[in-house]
Amino acid sequence: MNKNEGLFSKMKKGLTSTKEGFSKNIGNIFNSSGEINDDFYEQIEEALIVADVGMATTMLIIEKLKVNIKANKIKTTEQAKTELKNIIKEMLGQNDVEDNYPLVILFVGVNGVGKTTAIGKLASKFGEQGKKVVMAAGDTFRAAAAEQLTEWAQRSNASIVKHKEGADPAAVIYDAIQSFKAKGADVLLCDTAGRLHNKKNLMEELKKMERIIAKELPGANKEVYIVLDATTGQNAINQAKNFKDTVELNGIVLTKLDGTAKGGVVIAINKELMLPIKYIGVGEAIEDLEIFDPYLFVEALFE
Amino acid sequence: MAFESLSEKLQNAFKKISGRGKLNEKDIKDAMREVKLALLEADVNFLVVKNLIKDISERAMGQDVLNSLTPGQQVIKIVNEELTALMGKENTKLNISPKKPTIIMLLGLQGAGKTTVAGKLALMLKKQNKGVLLAACDIYRPAAIKQLQVLGEQIDVKVYEKGTQKPLLTAKEALRKAQDENCDYLIIDTAGRLHIDEDLMGELKELKDNLKPSELLLVVDAMTGQDAVNVAEKFNSTLDITGIILTKLDGDTRGGAALSIRAVTGKSIKFAGIGEKLTDIEPFYPDRMASRILGMGDVLTLIEKAELAMDETKAKELEEKFKTQRFTLDDFLDQFSQMRKMGSMNDLMAMLPGANTGKMANAEIDEKQVDRMEAIIKSMTKKERENPNVVNASRKRRIASGSGTTIQEVNKLLNQFEGTKKMMKQFTDMSKKGKKGLFKLPF
Structure with missing residues (x-):
């Protein structure tokens, strides 16, 4: 519980620290007159939009809320608030983190979302659990990406396989798998270069990596996570769709939740693509990656 | 949640009411809802959207829009103007220090x-x-x-x-x-x-x-x-x-x-x-x-150009001609010059959303060919222009030598004219049940 509080306060700190100017203090909406009327719904709509939930999902949530308020004879905004949170929590479902080993996770996503950092933090997390971790420096495109991952490997006591810049990323993955097998390691974390989801040829490259993993580690538990930046708006839906069309996505890592962005777009992604949110990034330090908790996420959404 | 362009949404919103002719305040309000959704989908900040919608609504309530035959396009134009104004002028100059560096x-x-x-x-x-x-x-x-x-x-x-x-x-x-x-x-x-x-x-x-x-x-x-x-x-x-x-x-x-x-x-x-x-x-x-935020390519530029080039009375005349099948080669010629006023054909193609993809990219239009087509029509007599059926082999020879082209090219033009006539007929038939202003750009 203590740990949870720590996480919650971290998120809350980010979420409430900018009250000036354009930002809205969403908490306010529930402290209004207490009557459930059009104003109230409009305020909820605003709050959800500002949290990047998106118009379509917002309308869906409000429809459900209206139905439930009627069915359950809800009279106060305080009760309505609880109902609203429940609706969203239910939409997000439960989060079960993979714990079958050997485990291979391929991380994909657009540029600058924090793939390399997420891998570094996750490696440390697995390391703490006594797992043996190997990293594959599959981003051979961005200058010094392998160096960045190497630093994370050192910090988290993981081993790393890397090639020269510009090398074939699939070859890096292949070599990392051989090293992973030889070491009898538990977790293989594969970094990839950031790529915009509308670049066909770069997306195809991911398929090759996925094939190699499938072929070389048939018995392993294979996961592909898309890393999404919480500051991203509705485009995150396109990102998730396009990556899902290319590779077998299993989950989302939502990064940068320590800012003022709330990452509400994952609700739509979760609903539309049935993609669970696995982890969230809440800070710069190595321990600042947490297992996603729908309860805390929804609470933070409205603080 | 495929992006439907705002222009499509607005056209649809206005289509429902086109039978009544004029728009009323409620119509504008409905349209504003679409604009709001489009802007929010594009990640424009909520409060920025609110302010924009206020400004746009005020302008859209103006008589020009309400009386217009093309309210959808008018509203899009206003939205775009407001957005462009908000985006500011192009300013890509770096501030330079008087002292290096x-x-x-x-x-x-x-x-x-x-x-x-x-x-x-x-x-x-x-x-x-x-x-x-x-x-x-x-x-x-x-x-x-x-x-x-x-x-x-x-x-x-x-x-x-x-x-x-x-x-x-x-x-x-x-x-x-x-x-x-x-x-x-x-x-x-x-x-x-x-x-x-x-x-x-x-x-x-x-x-x-x-x-x-x-x-x-x-x-x-x-x-x-x-x-x-x-x-x-x-x-x-x-x-x-x-x-x-x-x-x-x-x-x-x-x-x-x-x-x-x-x-x-x-x-x-x-x-x-x-x-x-x-x-x-x-x-x-x-x-x-x-x-881009509105999701319309450079359609807006095209609307503006079309409006400048094509005055409404002319468009109506043309529409009438299609209906009555009196579309002549003179009208065909007229069309060429109207198009010319809008800029080069290739420019126009480039402005259409989706035109850059696939086949369209390769469909380079030869401006010279349009010149030759004009020359051919201009080499015809008034009678020939009004009734192309009279153009026989000897007339074709005369026209070809008069325009500095070949008989094949004359044939081609006549075929294209017939094709256009048929196509336009279909268009008019199709839209008879729909809108009032028929001769509009197809978006």
């Missing part, structure tokens, strides 16, 4: 693309024959310095770095070096940071106060959502930035963040990152961004 500081959130932009800007300036020095002041992200060094090598621009020494110290030393080497520009790459991180914002303030840069450019990811306003406002209020660079614009984001940032800071967006290569940076065009 001009210092450019790059700042922003993590992952916005500052280091890449530093490399791109350096290359752009180097190509203008300027001396550039890059200073690596991101001492926090692992290997950030190395990244800048690799970029520097690729573009052959020197990078000054002193490891994880205090950024201010490194920057000051870099400045001295730039002065010694008589560089025109010093570009300072700083660490990505959260706008709410007081310590790190203080570090930037310190850098600014000591170095007095000519440009403090906020680097923003074009895909940013509603939070863009918080970020931009905080950076601007703390540091009084001089401009913005928008990155990752080569994705498929609508980029509403651009509008939000501009609205809260009032600062110009100077450049845009449009690809992975180091040459992929270009001046920012506010007007293009406005139509």
Whole structure:
């Protein structure tokens, strides 16, 4: 519980620290007159939009809320608030983190979302659990990406396989798998270069990596996570769709939740693509990656 | 949630009421709901949208729109005008310091693309024959310095770095070096940071106060959502930035963040990152961004051009002619010149959304061919133009030699004319049940 509080306060700190100017203090909406009327719904709509939930999902949530308020004879905004949170929590479902080993996770996503950092933090997390971790420096495109991952490997006591810049990323993955097998390691974390989801040829490259993993580690538990930046708006839906069309996505890592962005777009992604949110990034330090908790996420959404 | 373009949505909204002719306030209100949705889907900030809708509604209530035969297009035009006005004028000039070097500081959130932009800007300036020095002041992200060094090598621009020494110290030393080497520009790459991180914002303030840069450019990811306003406002209020660079614009984001940032800071967006290569940076065009946010290609430009070129009475006459099948070669000729007024055919094709893809890209229209077609029609007698059926073999020979073309070309033109006539007939039949103004662009 203590740990949870720590996480919650971290998120809350980010979420409430900018009250000036354009930002809205969403908490306010529930402290209004207490009557459930059009104003109230409009305020909820605003709050959800500002949290990047998106118009379509917002309308869906409000429809459900209206139905439930009627069915359950809800009279106060305080009760309505609880109902609203429940609706969203239910939409997000439960989060079960993979714990079958050997485990291979391929991380994909657009540029600058924090793939390399997420891998570094996750490696440390697995390391703490006594797992043996190997990293594959599959981003051979961005200058010094392998160096960045190497630093994370050192910090988290993981081993790393890397090639020269510009090398074939699939070859890096292949070599990392051989090293992973030889070491009898538990977790293989594969970094990839950031790529915009509308670049066909770069997306195809991911398929090759996925094939190699499938072929070389048939018995392993294979996961592909898309890393999404919480500051991203509705485009995150396109990102998730396009990556899902290319590779077998299993989950989302939502990064940068320590800012003022709330990452509400994952609700739509979760609903539309049935993609669970696995982890969230809440800070710069190595321990600042947490297992996603729908309860805390929804609470933070409205603080 | 496939993007349906706003223009389509508005056309549909207005189609429902087209039978009544004039629009009323409720119609406009419904249309505004569509505009609001489109802007929110494009990630324009909620409050910015609210203000915009207020302004747009007021203008849209004006008599010009209500009486117009093409209210959908009128409303789109107003929306676009308001957006363009808000986006500001093109301003891609860098502030130059009277004393060398001009210092450019790059700042922003993590992952916005500052280091890449530093490399791109350096290359752009180097190509203008300027001396550039890059200073690596991101001492926090692992290997950030190395990244800048690799970029520097690729573009052959020197990078000054002193490891994880205090950024201010490194920057000051870099400045001295730039002065010694008589560089025109010093570009300072700083660490990505959260706008709410007081310590790190203080570090930037310190850098600014000591170095007095000519440009403090906020680097923003074009895909940013509603939070863009918080970020931009905080950076601007703390540091009084001089401009913005928008990155990752080569994705498929609508980029509403651009509008939000501009609205809260009032600062110009100077450049845009449009690809992975180091040459992929270009001046920012506010007007293009406005139509991108609306999801309409350059349709708006096309509407305006069409309106200028095609006056309504002429269009009505033509419409009448289609209906009665009295469409003659003279009208055909008239059409050519109307089109000409709108600009070159290739320009027009390029402006249509989706026209750049697939087959259309290869369908280069030969302007010369249009010249020849005009010449052929002009070589015909009045009788021939009114009734092409009379054009027999000997007339064809005469027309061909008169226009400096061949009989084959004359045949081709006559076939095209018949084809057009048939097509137009179908169009008019199709839209008889629908709108009043028939001769409209098909969107």
